[in-house]
Amino acid sequence: MTTGFNERLEAVCRERKSRLCVGLDPDSSKFTDEIRAELKATRGEATKSDSAELSVSWLVAQAVLPYVVAFKPNMAFFEAAGDVDGPAVLANRIGAADPDVVTLCDAKRGDIGNTSARYAQAVFSVMGFDSITVNPLMGWDCVEPFCRDAGKGVFLLCLTSNPGADDFLLPGELYQKSAERAQNKVNANRNVGLVVGATRPELASRVREVAPDLPFLIPGVGAQGGSLTETLDAIRGRDAGRFLINASRTIMYPATDGAGKGWLTRVEEGARQLRDSISSALA
Amino acid sequence: MTTGFNERLEAVCRERKSRLCVGLDPDSSKFTDEIRAELKATRGEATKSDSAELSVSWLVAQAVLPYVVAFKPNMAFFEAAGDVDGPAVLANRIGAADPDVVTLCDAKRGDIGNTSARYAQAVFSVMGFDSITVNPLMGWDCVEPFCRDAGKGVFLLCLTSNPGADDFLLPGELYQKSAERAQNKVNANRNVGLVVGATRPELASRVREVAPDLPFLIPGVGAQGGSLTETLDAIRGRDAGRFLINASRTIMYPATDGAGKGWLTRVEEGARQLRDSISSALA
Secondary structure (H helix, E strand, C coil): CCCCHHHHHHHHHHHHCCCEEEEECCCHHHCCHHHHHHHHHHCCHHHCCCCHHHHHHHHHHHHHHHHCCEEEEEHHHHHHCCCCCHHHHHHHHHHHHCCCCEEEEEEEECCCHHHHHHHHHHHHHHCCCCEEEECCCCCHHHHHHHHCCCCCEEEEEEECCCCCHHHHCCHHHHHHHHHHHHHHHHCCCCCEEEEECCCCHHHHHHHHHHCCCCCEEECCECCCCECHHHHHHHHHHHHCCCEEEEECHHHHCCCCCCCCCCHHHHHHHHHHHHHHHHHHHHC | CCCCHHHHHHHHHHHHCCCEEEEECCCHHHCCHHHHHHHHHHCCHHHCCCCHHHHHHHHHHHHHHHHCCEEEEEHHHHHHCCCCCHHHHHHHHHHHHCCCCEEEEEEEECCCHHHHHHHHHHHHHHCCCCEEEECCCCCHHHHHHHHCCCCCEEEEEEECCCCCHHHHCCHHHHHHHHHHHHHHHHCCCCCEEEEECCCCHHHHHHHHHHCCCCCEEECCECCCCECHHHHHHHHHHHHCCCEEEEECHHHHCCCCCCCCCCHHHHHHHHHHHHHHHHHHHHC
16 A cells, blocks of 8 residues: 555654745745855856756755755746746755655645646646645535545645635635545545644634644744744644644745854754754644 | 726627637647647647647637637646646737737636735736636635736636535635625726636526626536526626636537538637627527
8 A cells, every 4th residue: 555645744754853844935036135146156067057046945945954844835936937847846856855855836726627637747747746735715526636646745725824814714614614524535545734824823723623634734933923832732632743834934034143144054044943943842 | 097907808809799718728638630630730830849738729729719809728738748838838829819819827826915926927927918817715815916917807716617616615605705805895906807607507697796897707618518598698687798708628629520520620610609609699
Protein backbone atom coordinates (compact mmCIF):
# COMPACT_ATOMS: atom_id res chain seq x y z
CA MET A 1 0.00 0.00 0.00
CA THR A 2 1.28 3.44 -0.89
CA THR A 3 1.96 5.75 2.01
CA GLY A 4 -0.64 8.49 1.96
CA PHE A 5 0.59 12.07 1.77
CA ASN A 6 -0.53 12.85 5.33
CA GLU A 7 1.54 10.03 6.76
CA ARG A 8 4.59 11.20 4.83
CA LEU A 9 4.09 14.77 6.08
CA GLU A 10 3.81 13.54 9.64
CA ALA A 11 7.01 11.52 9.29
CA VAL A 12 8.93 14.49 7.88
CA CYS A 13 7.71 16.71 10.74
CA ARG A 14 8.83 14.15 13.32
CA GLU A 15 12.18 13.58 11.72
CA ARG A 16 13.02 17.24 11.22
CA LYS A 17 11.48 18.34 14.52
CA SER A 18 9.78 21.19 12.74
CA ARG A 19 6.30 22.35 11.77
CA LEU A 20 7.42 25.26 9.65
CA CYS A 21 6.23 25.90 6.11
CA VAL A 22 7.84 28.87 4.39
CA GLY A 23 5.70 30.59 1.79
CA LEU A 24 7.66 31.88 -1.18
CA ASP A 25 5.90 35.08 -2.33
CA PRO A 26 8.51 36.86 -4.46
CA ASP A 27 7.05 40.36 -4.45
CA SER A 28 9.31 42.67 -6.47
CA SER A 29 7.93 45.74 -4.68
CA LYS A 30 9.61 44.38 -1.54
CA PHE A 31 13.02 43.79 -3.14
CA THR A 32 15.18 46.31 -1.33
CA ASP A 33 18.58 47.52 -2.53
CA GLU A 34 20.11 45.09 -0.06
CA ILE A 35 18.20 42.17 -1.63
CA ARG A 36 19.09 43.27 -5.15
CA ALA A 37 22.75 43.53 -4.23
CA GLU A 38 22.64 40.00 -2.84
CA LEU A 39 21.07 38.77 -6.09
CA LYS A 40 23.91 40.25 -8.10
CA ALA A 41 26.58 38.88 -5.79
CA THR A 42 25.27 35.30 -5.78
CA ARG A 43 24.25 34.88 -9.39
CA GLY A 44 26.09 31.83 -10.69
CA GLU A 45 26.36 30.20 -14.11
CA ALA A 46 23.50 27.80 -13.46
CA THR A 47 21.09 30.48 -12.31
CA LYS A 48 22.02 33.53 -14.35
CA SER A 49 18.92 33.30 -16.53
CA ASP A 50 16.61 33.11 -13.49
CA SER A 51 14.07 35.88 -13.02
CA ALA A 52 14.61 38.09 -9.96
CA GLU A 53 11.51 36.43 -8.46
CA LEU A 54 12.95 32.96 -8.90
CA SER A 55 16.39 34.06 -7.62
CA VAL A 56 15.01 35.61 -4.45
CA SER A 57 12.84 32.55 -3.79
CA TRP A 58 15.72 30.15 -4.32
CA LEU A 59 18.11 32.14 -2.09
CA VAL A 60 15.50 32.18 0.68
CA ALA A 61 14.77 28.47 0.21
CA GLN A 62 18.44 27.54 0.56
CA ALA A 63 18.88 29.76 3.61
CA VAL A 64 15.94 28.30 5.55
CA LEU A 65 16.11 24.70 4.30
CA PRO A 66 17.42 23.22 7.59
CA TYR A 67 14.44 24.57 9.52
CA VAL A 68 11.42 23.77 7.36
CA VAL A 69 9.29 20.79 6.48
CA ALA A 70 7.59 22.46 3.53
CA PHE A 71 7.89 25.25 0.97
CA LYS A 72 4.82 26.95 -0.48
CA PRO A 73 5.54 28.97 -3.64
CA ASN A 74 2.69 31.31 -4.51
CA MET A 75 1.78 31.05 -8.21
CA ALA A 76 0.43 34.60 -8.45
CA PHE A 77 3.77 36.32 -7.88
CA PHE A 78 5.48 34.28 -10.59
CA GLU A 79 2.63 34.74 -13.07
CA ALA A 80 2.59 38.50 -12.43
CA ALA A 81 6.31 38.63 -13.16
CA GLY A 82 5.77 36.75 -16.42
CA ASP A 83 7.86 33.85 -15.07
CA VAL A 84 5.30 31.09 -15.53
CA ASP A 85 7.94 28.36 -15.33
CA GLY A 86 9.39 29.68 -12.05
CA PRO A 87 7.32 27.59 -9.62
CA ALA A 88 8.18 24.31 -11.40
CA VAL A 89 11.89 25.18 -11.52
CA LEU A 90 11.78 26.01 -7.84
CA ALA A 91 9.91 22.81 -6.90
CA ASN A 92 12.47 20.75 -8.78
CA ARG A 93 15.47 22.50 -7.24
CA ILE A 94 14.01 22.06 -3.77
CA GLY A 95 13.34 18.39 -4.45
CA ALA A 96 16.92 17.92 -5.66
CA ALA A 97 18.36 19.74 -2.64
CA ASP A 98 16.29 17.72 -0.17
CA PRO A 99 13.80 15.07 -1.33
CA ASP A 100 12.19 14.92 2.11
CA VAL A 101 11.01 18.51 2.15
CA VAL A 102 7.42 18.87 0.94
CA THR A 103 6.60 21.23 -1.93
CA LEU A 104 3.15 22.85 -1.84
CA CYS A 105 1.83 24.75 -4.83
CA ASP A 106 -0.23 27.66 -3.54
CA ALA A 107 -2.63 27.91 -6.45
CA LYS A 108 -6.14 27.77 -4.89
CA ARG A 109 -7.40 25.92 -7.95
CA GLY A 110 -10.85 24.38 -8.40
CA ASP A 111 -13.17 23.91 -11.38
CA ILE A 112 -15.59 21.36 -12.85
CA GLY A 113 -14.32 17.79 -12.83
CA ASN A 114 -12.61 17.54 -16.20
CA THR A 115 -10.86 20.86 -15.61
CA SER A 116 -9.81 20.10 -12.02
CA ALA A 117 -8.28 16.88 -13.36
CA ARG A 118 -6.15 18.96 -15.71
CA TYR A 119 -5.07 21.34 -12.96
CA ALA A 120 -4.05 18.31 -10.88
CA GLN A 121 -2.07 16.96 -13.83
CA ALA A 122 -0.40 20.35 -14.32
CA VAL A 123 0.61 20.85 -10.70
CA PHE A 124 1.52 17.27 -9.75
CA SER A 125 2.84 15.75 -12.97
CA VAL A 126 4.01 18.62 -15.18
CA MET A 127 5.30 20.96 -12.46
CA GLY A 128 6.23 18.21 -10.02
CA PHE A 129 4.74 19.52 -6.77
CA ASP A 130 3.92 17.22 -3.84
CA SER A 131 0.74 19.05 -2.87
CA ILE A 132 -1.61 21.92 -3.72
CA THR A 133 -4.09 24.33 -2.14
CA VAL A 134 -7.61 23.83 -3.54
CA ASN A 135 -10.72 26.00 -3.46
CA PRO A 136 -13.82 23.82 -2.91
CA LEU A 137 -16.53 26.44 -3.68
CA MET A 138 -17.77 24.69 -6.81
CA GLY A 139 -18.43 21.50 -4.85
CA TRP A 140 -17.00 18.14 -3.92
CA ASP A 141 -17.10 16.81 -7.48
CA CYS A 142 -14.57 19.55 -8.25
CA VAL A 143 -12.30 18.56 -5.36
CA GLU A 144 -12.24 14.83 -6.05
CA PRO A 145 -9.90 14.88 -9.09
CA PHE A 146 -7.17 16.45 -6.94
CA CYS A 147 -7.39 13.64 -4.37
CA ARG A 148 -6.96 10.60 -6.62
CA ASP A 149 -3.23 10.10 -6.06
CA ALA A 150 -2.71 9.13 -2.42
CA GLY A 151 0.89 10.34 -2.56
CA LYS A 152 -0.12 13.89 -3.45
CA GLY A 153 -1.57 16.24 -0.83
CA VAL A 154 -4.61 18.53 -1.08
CA PHE A 155 -5.11 21.43 1.33
CA LEU A 156 -8.70 22.66 1.10
CA LEU A 157 -9.60 26.22 1.95
CA CYS A 158 -11.62 25.94 5.16
CA LEU A 159 -11.19 28.99 7.39
CA THR A 160 -8.94 31.59 5.85
CA SER A 161 -7.01 34.23 7.77
CA ASN A 162 -8.35 37.30 5.93
CA PRO A 163 -11.34 39.43 7.08
CA GLY A 164 -13.35 38.19 4.06
CA ALA A 165 -13.67 34.74 5.64
CA ASP A 166 -16.77 36.31 7.21
CA ASP A 167 -18.43 36.63 3.82
CA PHE A 168 -18.71 33.05 2.58
CA LEU A 169 -16.96 30.64 4.93
CA LEU A 170 -18.57 31.64 8.23
CA PRO A 171 -22.27 32.09 7.40
CA GLY A 172 -24.15 28.84 7.98
CA GLU A 173 -20.92 27.48 9.45
CA LEU A 174 -19.80 26.48 6.02
CA TYR A 175 -16.21 26.12 7.22
CA GLN A 176 -17.23 23.59 9.86
CA LYS A 177 -19.51 21.55 7.61
CA SER A 178 -16.81 21.54 5.01
CA ALA A 179 -14.19 20.32 7.50
CA GLU A 180 -16.54 17.56 8.65
CA ARG A 181 -17.09 16.37 5.12
CA ALA A 182 -13.37 16.53 4.35
CA GLN A 183 -12.64 14.37 7.39
CA ASN A 184 -15.37 11.80 6.80
CA LYS A 185 -15.83 11.54 3.06
CA VAL A 186 -13.00 13.14 1.14
CA ASN A 187 -9.97 11.78 2.97
CA ALA A 188 -10.29 8.17 1.80
CA ASN A 189 -6.73 8.31 0.40
CA ARG A 190 -5.38 9.96 3.57
CA ASN A 191 -4.05 12.91 1.63
CA VAL A 192 -6.40 15.77 2.52
CA GLY A 193 -5.63 18.71 4.78
CA LEU A 194 -7.30 22.02 5.61
CA VAL A 195 -6.25 25.65 5.44
CA VAL A 196 -7.14 27.03 8.88
CA GLY A 197 -6.09 30.61 9.59
CA ALA A 198 -4.47 31.68 12.84
CA THR A 199 -6.59 34.79 13.15
CA ARG A 200 -9.62 33.06 14.73
CA PRO A 201 -8.38 30.54 17.31
CA GLU A 202 -11.86 29.83 18.72
CA LEU A 203 -13.07 28.73 15.30
CA ALA A 204 -9.88 26.76 14.60
CA SER A 205 -10.72 24.79 17.71
CA ARG A 206 -14.12 23.83 16.27
CA VAL A 207 -12.47 22.72 13.03
CA ARG A 208 -10.12 20.48 15.00
CA GLU A 209 -13.10 18.94 16.80
CA VAL A 210 -14.78 17.82 13.60
CA ALA A 211 -11.58 17.04 11.69
CA PRO A 212 -9.23 15.37 14.19
CA ASP A 213 -7.15 13.53 11.58
CA LEU A 214 -6.47 16.17 8.99
CA PRO A 215 -3.29 18.24 8.89
CA PHE A 216 -3.90 21.98 9.14
CA LEU A 217 -1.99 24.47 7.06
CA ILE A 218 -2.05 27.54 9.28
CA PRO A 219 -1.38 30.92 7.68
CA GLY A 220 -1.87 34.24 9.38
CA VAL A 221 0.83 34.12 12.05
CA GLY A 222 3.08 37.08 11.39
CA ALA A 223 2.09 39.74 8.84
CA GLN A 224 -1.61 39.04 9.35
CA GLY A 225 -1.41 39.28 13.12
CA GLY A 226 -2.54 35.82 14.26
CA SER A 227 -1.23 34.48 17.55
CA LEU A 228 0.86 31.32 17.46
CA THR A 229 0.30 30.23 21.05
CA GLU A 230 -3.42 30.95 21.03
CA THR A 231 -3.84 28.98 17.82
CA LEU A 232 -1.85 26.01 19.05
CA ASP A 233 -3.71 26.05 22.37
CA ALA A 234 -6.96 26.05 20.43
CA ILE A 235 -6.17 22.97 18.36
CA ARG A 236 -4.16 21.16 21.01
CA GLY A 237 -7.12 19.27 22.51
CA ARG A 238 -7.41 16.63 19.83
CA ASP A 239 -4.11 16.25 18.07
CA ALA A 240 -2.16 19.43 17.73
CA GLY A 241 0.50 17.29 16.10
CA ARG A 242 -0.92 17.48 12.64
CA PHE A 243 -0.29 21.00 11.43
CA LEU A 244 2.07 23.29 9.61
CA ILE A 245 2.60 26.92 10.50
CA ASN A 246 3.09 28.99 7.38
CA ALA A 247 4.99 32.25 7.25
CA SER A 248 5.82 34.08 4.04
CA ARG A 249 6.45 37.81 4.16
CA THR A 250 7.84 37.84 7.69
CA ILE A 251 10.49 35.33 6.67
CA MET A 252 11.39 36.64 3.22
CA TYR A 253 11.46 40.33 4.06
CA PRO A 254 12.67 40.60 7.67
CA ALA A 255 13.13 43.99 9.29
CA THR A 256 16.68 45.21 9.78
CA ASP A 257 17.92 44.41 13.26
CA GLY A 258 20.31 47.18 14.20
CA ALA A 259 23.19 44.72 14.42
CA GLY A 260 23.97 45.14 10.74
CA LYS A 261 23.28 41.53 9.83
CA GLY A 262 22.74 40.85 6.15
CA TRP A 263 19.38 39.98 4.57
CA LEU A 264 19.96 36.22 4.20
CA THR A 265 21.33 35.95 7.72
CA ARG A 266 18.18 37.62 9.03
CA VAL A 267 16.05 35.34 6.83
CA GLU A 268 17.77 32.28 8.23
CA GLU A 269 17.50 33.48 11.82
CA GLY A 270 13.83 34.33 11.37
CA ALA A 271 13.05 30.82 10.18
CA ARG A 272 15.06 29.19 12.95
CA GLN A 273 13.40 31.36 15.59
CA LEU A 274 9.91 30.61 14.30
CA ARG A 275 10.62 26.88 14.21
CA ASP A 276 11.84 27.11 17.80
CA SER A 277 8.86 29.23 18.89
CA ILE A 278 6.53 26.54 17.55
CA SER A 279 8.41 23.87 19.49
CA SER A 280 8.29 25.97 22.67
CA ALA A 281 4.59 26.64 22.28
CA LEU A 282 3.99 22.90 22.01
CA ALA A 283 6.25 21.91 24.89
CA MET B 1 -15.07 58.66 -18.11
CA THR B 2 -13.80 55.27 -19.21
CA THR B 3 -16.38 52.93 -20.65
CA GLY B 4 -16.92 50.15 -18.15
CA PHE B 5 -16.36 46.59 -19.34
CA ASN B 6 -20.06 45.72 -19.16
CA GLU B 7 -20.98 48.56 -21.49
CA ARG B 8 -18.33 47.49 -23.97
CA LEU B 9 -19.58 43.90 -23.86
CA GLU B 10 -23.14 45.06 -24.47
CA ALA B 11 -22.04 47.15 -27.45
CA VAL B 12 -20.13 44.24 -29.00
CA CYS B 13 -23.16 41.96 -28.57
CA ARG B 14 -25.44 44.50 -30.28
CA GLU B 15 -23.06 45.16 -33.11
CA ARG B 16 -22.30 41.52 -33.85
CA LYS B 17 -25.86 40.34 -33.20
CA SER B 18 -24.49 37.49 -31.15
CA ARG B 19 -24.39 36.28 -27.54
CA LEU B 20 -22.00 33.43 -28.14
CA CYS B 21 -18.86 32.81 -26.12
CA VAL B 22 -16.72 29.92 -27.31
CA GLY B 23 -14.71 28.17 -24.61
CA LEU B 24 -11.31 26.96 -25.77
CA ASP B 25 -10.59 23.75 -23.84
CA PRO B 26 -7.83 22.07 -25.85
CA ASP B 27 -8.14 18.53 -24.52
CA SER B 28 -5.58 16.30 -26.22
CA SER B 29 -7.58 13.18 -25.38
CA LYS B 30 -10.22 14.52 -27.77
CA PHE B 31 -7.84 15.21 -30.66
CA THR B 32 -9.01 12.69 -33.26
CA ASP B 33 -6.96 11.58 -36.27
CA GLU B 34 -9.02 14.01 -38.32
CA ILE B 35 -8.05 16.91 -36.03
CA ARG B 36 -4.39 15.88 -36.03
CA ALA B 37 -4.35 15.67 -39.82
CA GLU B 38 -5.80 19.18 -40.01
CA LEU B 39 -3.10 20.43 -37.65
CA LYS B 40 -0.39 19.06 -39.92
CA ALA B 41 -1.99 20.45 -43.06
CA THR B 42 -2.44 23.99 -41.74
CA ARG B 43 0.80 24.46 -39.85
CA GLY B 44 2.45 27.58 -41.25
CA GLU B 45 5.80 29.25 -40.66
CA ALA B 46 4.43 31.58 -37.98
CA THR B 47 2.78 28.82 -35.98
CA LYS B 48 5.06 25.83 -36.42
CA SER B 49 6.39 26.05 -32.88
CA ASP B 50 2.86 26.12 -31.40
CA SER B 51 1.84 23.29 -29.10
CA ALA B 52 -0.94 21.04 -30.41
CA GLU B 53 -3.21 22.61 -27.77
CA LEU B 54 -2.50 26.12 -28.99
CA SER B 55 -2.85 25.07 -32.65
CA VAL B 56 -6.25 23.45 -32.13
CA SER B 57 -7.48 26.45 -30.15
CA TRP B 58 -6.30 28.91 -32.77
CA LEU B 59 -7.82 26.95 -35.67
CA VAL B 60 -11.15 26.81 -33.85
CA ALA B 61 -10.96 30.51 -32.96
CA GLN B 62 -10.40 31.51 -36.57
CA ALA B 63 -13.20 29.25 -37.80
CA VAL B 64 -15.84 30.63 -35.43
CA LEU B 65 -14.67 34.24 -35.23
CA PRO B 66 -17.55 35.69 -37.29
CA TYR B 67 -20.14 34.25 -34.90
CA VAL B 68 -18.81 35.02 -31.44
CA VAL B 69 -18.55 37.97 -29.08
CA ALA B 70 -16.08 36.32 -26.75
CA PHE B 71 -13.49 33.57 -26.42
CA LYS B 72 -12.81 31.85 -23.13
CA PRO B 73 -9.52 29.89 -23.06
CA ASN B 74 -9.35 27.49 -20.13
CA MET B 75 -6.00 27.80 -18.33
CA ALA B 76 -6.02 24.22 -17.01
CA PHE B 77 -5.70 22.57 -20.40
CA PHE B 78 -2.70 24.67 -21.35
CA GLU B 79 -1.00 24.20 -17.98
CA ALA B 80 -1.55 20.43 -18.16
CA ALA B 81 0.08 20.40 -21.59
CA GLY B 82 3.06 22.31 -20.23
CA ASP B 83 2.22 25.23 -22.53
CA VAL B 84 1.95 27.94 -19.90
CA ASP B 85 2.39 30.72 -22.48
CA GLY B 86 -0.40 29.39 -24.71
CA PRO B 87 -3.32 31.39 -23.27
CA ALA B 88 -1.45 34.71 -23.62
CA VAL B 89 -0.38 33.93 -27.18
CA LEU B 90 -3.97 33.04 -28.01
CA ALA B 91 -5.39 36.18 -26.38
CA ASN B 92 -2.99 38.33 -28.36
CA ARG B 93 -3.70 36.61 -31.68
CA ILE B 94 -7.43 36.96 -31.12
CA GLY B 95 -7.01 40.63 -30.25
CA ALA B 96 -4.97 41.20 -33.40
CA ALA B 97 -7.49 39.36 -35.59
CA ASP B 98 -10.45 41.28 -34.17
CA PRO B 99 -9.98 43.89 -31.44
CA ASP B 100 -13.73 43.98 -30.73
CA VAL B 101 -13.98 40.36 -29.64
CA VAL B 102 -13.69 39.95 -25.87
CA THR B 103 -11.07 37.62 -24.39
CA LEU B 104 -11.99 35.92 -21.11
CA CYS B 105 -9.39 34.04 -19.10
CA ASP B 106 -11.10 31.07 -17.48
CA ALA B 107 -8.87 30.83 -14.43
CA LYS B 108 -11.26 30.87 -11.43
CA ARG B 109 -8.64 32.73 -9.41
CA GLY B 110 -9.11 34.21 -5.94
CA ASP B 111 -6.80 34.69 -2.95
CA ILE B 112 -6.04 37.19 -0.18
CA GLY B 113 -5.82 40.80 -1.37
CA ASN B 114 -2.14 41.15 -2.18
CA THR B 115 -2.19 37.85 -4.06
CA SER B 116 -5.42 38.56 -5.97
CA ALA B 117 -3.82 41.84 -7.06
CA ARG B 118 -0.95 39.84 -8.56
CA TYR B 119 -3.31 37.44 -10.35
CA ALA B 120 -5.13 40.46 -11.79
CA GLN B 121 -1.81 41.89 -12.95
CA ALA B 122 -0.85 38.54 -14.51
CA VAL B 123 -4.09 38.01 -16.40
CA PHE B 124 -4.86 41.60 -17.45
CA SER B 125 -1.43 43.20 -17.90
CA VAL B 126 1.05 40.38 -18.53
CA MET B 127 -1.21 38.02 -20.51
CA GLY B 128 -3.41 40.76 -21.98
CA PHE B 129 -6.89 39.36 -21.34
CA ASP B 130 -9.98 41.60 -21.24
CA SER B 131 -11.68 39.69 -18.44
CA ILE B 132 -11.39 36.79 -16.01
CA THR B 133 -13.48 34.30 -14.04
CA VAL B 134 -13.02 34.76 -10.27
CA ASN B 135 -13.82 32.51 -7.31
CA PRO B 136 -15.18 34.62 -4.41
CA LEU B 137 -15.06 31.96 -1.64
CA MET B 138 -12.35 33.74 0.36
CA GLY B 139 -14.50 36.88 0.57
CA TRP B 140 -15.10 40.26 -0.99
CA ASP B 141 -11.70 41.63 0.02
CA CYS B 142 -10.27 38.95 -2.28
CA VAL B 143 -12.53 39.96 -5.19
CA GLU B 144 -11.93 43.69 -5.03
CA PRO B 145 -8.39 43.75 -6.52
CA PHE B 146 -9.75 42.20 -9.73
CA CYS B 147 -12.37 44.97 -10.11
CA ARG B 148 -10.14 48.04 -9.91
CA ASP B 149 -9.76 48.60 -13.66
CA ALA B 150 -13.19 49.52 -15.06
CA GLY B 151 -12.13 48.41 -18.52
CA LYS B 152 -11.44 44.84 -17.38
CA GLY B 153 -14.30 42.43 -16.67
CA VAL B 154 -14.75 40.08 -13.70
CA PHE B 155 -17.16 37.13 -13.87
CA LEU B 156 -17.80 35.83 -10.36
CA LEU B 157 -18.78 32.23 -9.74
CA CYS B 158 -22.38 32.42 -8.59
CA LEU B 159 -24.38 29.34 -9.62
CA THR B 160 -22.28 26.81 -11.46
CA SER B 161 -23.59 24.19 -13.85
CA ASN B 162 -22.10 21.12 -12.14
CA PRO B 163 -23.89 18.91 -9.57
CA GLY B 164 -21.51 20.16 -6.85
CA ALA B 165 -23.17 23.59 -6.87
CA ASP B 166 -25.46 21.93 -4.29
CA ASP B 167 -22.58 21.61 -1.84
CA PHE B 168 -21.52 25.22 -1.20
CA LEU B 169 -23.42 27.62 -3.43
CA LEU B 170 -26.99 26.55 -2.73
CA PRO B 171 -27.09 26.03 1.06
CA GLY B 172 -28.19 29.23 2.78
CA GLU B 173 -28.86 30.62 -0.70
CA LEU B 174 -25.25 31.70 -0.89
CA TYR B 175 -25.53 32.12 -4.68
CA GLN B 176 -28.39 34.58 -4.31
CA LYS B 177 -26.83 36.61 -1.50
CA SER B 178 -23.64 36.72 -3.46
CA ALA B 179 -25.43 37.96 -6.60
CA GLU B 180 -27.17 40.65 -4.58
CA ARG B 181 -23.93 41.88 -3.14
CA ALA B 182 -22.24 41.81 -6.53
CA GLN B 183 -25.06 43.93 -7.99
CA ASN B 184 -25.22 46.45 -5.15
CA LYS B 185 -21.72 46.77 -3.75
CA VAL B 186 -19.11 45.27 -6.03
CA ASN B 187 -20.17 46.64 -9.41
CA ALA B 188 -19.18 50.27 -8.77
CA ASN B 189 -16.95 50.22 -11.86
CA ARG B 190 -19.64 48.54 -13.99
CA ASN B 191 -17.36 45.67 -14.84
CA VAL B 192 -18.74 42.74 -12.83
CA GLY B 193 -20.69 39.79 -14.20
CA LEU B 194 -21.84 36.43 -12.84
CA VAL B 195 -21.33 32.82 -13.86
CA VAL B 196 -24.85 31.36 -13.88
CA GLY B 197 -25.20 27.81 -15.15
CA ALA B 198 -27.93 26.71 -17.56
CA THR B 199 -28.70 23.55 -15.62
CA ARG B 200 -31.03 25.20 -13.05
CA PRO B 201 -33.27 27.70 -14.86
CA GLU B 202 -35.51 28.32 -11.83
CA LEU B 203 -32.53 29.46 -9.77
CA ALA B 204 -31.09 31.49 -12.65
CA SER B 205 -34.35 33.41 -12.60
CA ARG B 206 -33.83 34.32 -8.94
CA VAL B 207 -30.30 35.50 -9.68
CA ARG B 208 -31.65 37.76 -12.43
CA GLU B 209 -34.18 39.21 -9.97
CA VAL B 210 -31.52 40.35 -7.52
CA ALA B 211 -28.89 41.22 -10.13
CA PRO B 212 -30.76 42.88 -12.99
CA ASP B 213 -27.76 44.82 -14.33
CA LEU B 214 -25.02 42.22 -14.39
CA PRO B 215 -24.08 40.23 -17.47
CA PHE B 216 -24.42 36.48 -17.00
CA LEU B 217 -21.87 34.06 -18.38
CA ILE B 218 -23.97 30.95 -18.92
CA PRO B 219 -22.18 27.61 -19.23
CA GLY B 220 -23.88 24.24 -19.26
CA VAL B 221 -25.80 24.40 -22.54
CA GLY B 222 -24.56 21.48 -24.61
CA ALA B 223 -22.27 18.85 -23.04
CA GLN B 224 -23.68 19.47 -19.56
CA GLY B 225 -27.31 19.18 -20.72
CA GLY B 226 -28.75 22.60 -19.83
CA SER B 227 -31.64 23.91 -21.91
CA LEU B 228 -31.08 27.10 -23.87
CA THR B 229 -34.72 28.14 -24.21
CA GLU B 230 -35.62 27.34 -20.61
CA THR B 231 -32.66 29.33 -19.36
CA LEU B 232 -33.41 32.34 -21.54
CA ASP B 233 -37.09 32.21 -20.58
CA ALA B 234 -36.04 32.16 -16.94
CA ILE B 235 -33.90 35.29 -17.15
CA ARG B 236 -35.98 37.11 -19.74
CA GLY B 237 -38.22 38.91 -17.24
CA ARG B 238 -35.75 41.56 -16.23
CA ASP B 239 -33.21 42.03 -18.96
CA ALA B 240 -32.34 38.90 -20.81
CA GLY B 241 -30.14 41.14 -22.93
CA ARG B 242 -27.14 40.97 -20.68
CA PHE B 243 -25.74 37.49 -21.05
CA LEU B 244 -23.33 35.28 -22.91
CA ILE B 245 -23.99 31.64 -23.72
CA ASN B 246 -20.80 29.63 -23.43
CA ALA B 247 -20.14 26.42 -25.31
CA SER B 248 -16.78 24.65 -25.34
CA ARG B 249 -16.66 20.93 -26.04
CA THR B 250 -19.75 20.86 -28.28
CA ILE B 251 -18.15 23.46 -30.54
CA MET B 252 -14.55 22.23 -30.59
CA TYR B 253 -15.28 18.52 -30.91
CA PRO B 254 -18.46 18.22 -32.98
CA ALA B 255 -19.85 14.81 -33.89
CA THR B 256 -19.42 13.67 -37.48
CA ASP B 257 -22.50 14.45 -39.51
CA GLY B 258 -22.76 11.71 -42.11
CA ALA B 259 -22.29 14.22 -44.92
CA GLY B 260 -18.53 13.87 -44.78
CA LYS B 261 -17.88 17.47 -43.83
CA GLY B 262 -14.47 18.20 -42.36
CA TRP B 263 -13.79 19.03 -38.70
CA LEU B 264 -13.36 22.80 -39.10
CA THR B 265 -16.43 23.05 -41.31
CA ARG B 266 -18.46 21.31 -38.62
CA VAL B 267 -16.89 23.55 -35.97
CA GLU B 268 -17.90 26.63 -37.94
CA GLU B 269 -21.43 25.37 -38.59
CA GLY B 270 -21.88 24.45 -34.95
CA ALA B 271 -20.99 27.97 -33.83
CA ARG B 272 -23.22 29.59 -36.45
CA GLN B 273 -26.13 27.36 -35.52
CA LEU B 274 -25.77 28.05 -31.81
CA ARG B 275 -25.58 31.79 -32.43
CA ASP B 276 -28.75 31.52 -34.50
CA SER B 277 -30.51 29.34 -31.92
CA ILE B 278 -29.85 31.98 -29.28
CA SER B 279 -31.31 34.68 -31.56
CA SER B 280 -34.37 32.52 -32.28
CA ALA B 281 -34.91 31.77 -28.60
CA LEU B 282 -34.86 35.51 -27.88
CA ALA B 283 -37.13 36.51 -30.80
